[in-house]
Amino acid sequence: MAAVHVTVWDDRDRVGGSRARTASGAPAAAVAPALFIHNIFTWGSDSMYGFAGQRPLADSRRLLLLDRRGYGDSPDTARSDFDVDAEDVVEVLGDGASGVGLGGAHLVGHGNGAVAALIAAARRPDLVRSLALIQPSAFTAAAHHPVVADLLDRVRDGAPGIPDGVTPEQYLRASTEGLGMAMPEPTSRRLRAVATSMGERPVWEAEIPLEAVRGAALPVLVICGTWEHAPAAYREHVGLPLMAVAESLTDSLGGRLLRVPGYYPHTQESAAVNAALREFWG
Numbered sequence: 001m002a003a004v005h006v007t008v009w010d011d012r013d014r015v016g017g018s019r020a021r022t023a024s025g026a027p028a029a030a031v032a033p034a035l036f037i038h039n040i041f042t043w044g045s046d047s048m049y050g051f052a053g054q055r056p057l058a059d060s061r062r063l064l065l066l067d068r069r070g071y072g073d074s075p076d077t078a079r080s081d082f083d084v085d086a087e088d089v090v091e092v093l094g095d096g097a098s099g100v101g102l103g104g105a106h107l108v109g110h111g112n113g114a115v116a117a118l119i120a121a122a123r124r125p126d127l128v129r130s131l132a133l134i135q136p137s138a139f140t141a142a143a144h145h146p147v148v149a150d151l152l153d154r155v156r157d158g159a160p161g162i163p164d165g166v167t168p169e170q171y172l173r174a175s176t177e178g179l180g181m182a183m184p185e186p187t188s189r190r191l192r193a194v195a196t197s198m199g200e201r202p203v204w205e206a207e208i209p210l211e212a213v214r215g216a217a218l219p220v221l222v223i224c225g226t227w228e229h230a231p232a233a234y235r236e237h238v239g240l241p242l243m244a245v246a247e248s249l250t251d252s253l254g255g256r257l258l259r260v261p262g263y264y265p266h267t268q269e270s271a272a273v274n275a276a277l278r279e280f281w282g
Contacts, residue, residue: 039111043072180231
């Protein structure tokens, strides 16, 4: 049994008995599930920043939405860590009770969750059918790019951290309204996610195993927003580095890059992202 909570969506019974047969006529049991790993401030099934917009994909395969430790319905953690997340992903991938087992699953990771997905895929490529990365925060994999190098220099040279005494609600407000975006309702569930995010191990400490992922010859899809309508400060400090990482990873891993309008692809442009995932998995 996995140490983290996994939400399972499977709507195949609601679409004309497609659990028995897929659209192509193959037995549904042969259709690999998809495992989603979320970013900060959120959890798997969250409608604001998570993967609620991908629920329509459950009409043709089982969707597994992992809550990283300290998020959603998973247990608390002293410090969220991408290496631990990757181990949790591997555990879910190999857990027959989750519906994955030896057949493996398609991985979909967003932001910091994409870093965990990359590490997990390198550790157990035999359990991964494909890798979809939504605005991955794999900054060290694109350290050669000037925009990313500037970001890494700032954080490594001691960029201002979170001041003592800042509450999760204050941090959420600064991270949203402070950048020109709407602040989500500060529910207890949201604030717990924010508190965990505040203490996450920095992703710029992650060593991205590009050679191992390349060697596994996994199909790779990278999805990135165009950021043209994002608040200026958010685009400059976050969007430009993320776009550079997306381009770099696409080249490094021999993947395909999909650009969609906006800056939160799977929530703002869920229909386009879902169509791309269907095609990619097909």
